[in-house]
Amino acid sequence: MRDRVYRTEAVIIRRSDFGEADRLLTLITPLGKRRVVAKGARKTTSRLAGHIELFTHASLLLAVGRNLDIITQSMILHGFDQLRGDLRRIGAAYYAAELIDRLTEEDDENRPAFELLVTTLAALDISRNPDLALRFYELHLLGYLGYRPQLYHCAVCQEALTEEANRFSPAGGGALCPRCASTDRAAIPMSLPAFKLLRFLQAQPLDAIERLNISPAVRAEAEQLLRVYIRRILERDLKSVAFLEEVNSLTF
Numbered sequence: 605m606r607d608r609v610y611r612t613e614a615v616i617i618r619r620s621d622f623g624e625a626d627r628l629l630t631l632i633t634p635l636g637k638r639r640v641v642a643k644g645a646r647k648t649t650s651r652l653a654g655h656i657e658l659f660t661h662a663s664l665l666l667a668v669g670r671n672l673d674i675i676t677q678s679m680i681l682h683g684f685d686q687l688r689g690d691l692r693r694i695g696a697a698y699y700a701a702e703l704i705d706r707l708t709e710e711d712d713e714n715r716p717a718f719e720l721l722v723t724t725l726a727a728l729d730i731s732r733n734p735d736l737a738l739r740f741y742e743l744h745l746l747g748y749l750g751y752r753p754q755l756y757h758c759a760v761c762q763e764a765l766t767e768e769a770n771r772f773s774p775a776g777g778g779a780l781c782p783r784c785a786s787t788d789r790a791a792i793p794m795s796l797p798a799f800k801l802l803r804f805l806q807a808q809p810l811d812a813i814e815r816l817n818i819s820p821a822v823r824a825e826a827e828q829l830l831r832v833y834i835r836r837i838l839e840r841d842l843k844s845v846a847f848l849e850e851v852n853s854l855t856f
């Protein structure tokens with residue numbers, strides 16, 4: 605039996621109207637994804653309203669409900685205020701939220717995935733390389749959820765990969781050595797700089813992206829490669845991809 609009231613950290617990844625004045629929230633918590641209700645949160649007098657914004661990292665007090673648990677208190681830990689004023693950054697946050705939403709089931713406990721989401725939102729808030737923060741997030745989230753792309757060993761024969769590798773197989777789940785390159789006709793050509801970037805992001809901590817100076821072409825290639833791989837896992841594109849592409853094509 606769970607306690608009637610419990611406290612958890614959470615990131616709010618989805619929000620919709622519910623009933624007369626309530627909001628239905630989707631949370632990512634260390635205990636997994638959870639759908640909860642914020643009662644009366646659409647009333648102007650609600651004390652909760654300002655504390656349950658999308659993408660907020662909060663400490664929540666919840667009461668166990670018959671179907672959905674109910675938020676009774678919220679204390680903001682990180683508001684990530686800067687990303688809200690920047691279309692590219694907010695687009696990336698929508699994408700990060702949608703990706704974890706689509707890849708996880710409710711109540712699948714995964715603390716590393718939760719912590720990754722928090723650190724990624726922090727990077728999307730202030731990093732000079734928000735797109736690389738998103739690539740880092742994709743690579744590591746896929747890893748935590750059992751879809752780690754193989755970038756150090758051939759996805760077919762498991763042989764250690766050298767810089768000669770120049771094909772990525774979405775179906776095989778990673779890069780291919782030259783001998784196995786022809787085993788998947790749908791494998792994507794991969795340049796050495798893009799291969800190196802992906803390997804770097806998979807092996808280094810998130811803050812290492814601040815040191816990187818990567819050309820737009822290589823950034824675009826790495827993005828496309830992971831997009832094809834993720835599309836194969838989810839069997840379709842995420843809705844936020846179209847928005848992200850639109851804002852990225854704008855010149856500011």
Ligand SMILES: [Zn+2]
Pocket residue numbers: 758759760761762763780781782783784
């Ligand atoms: Zn091989």
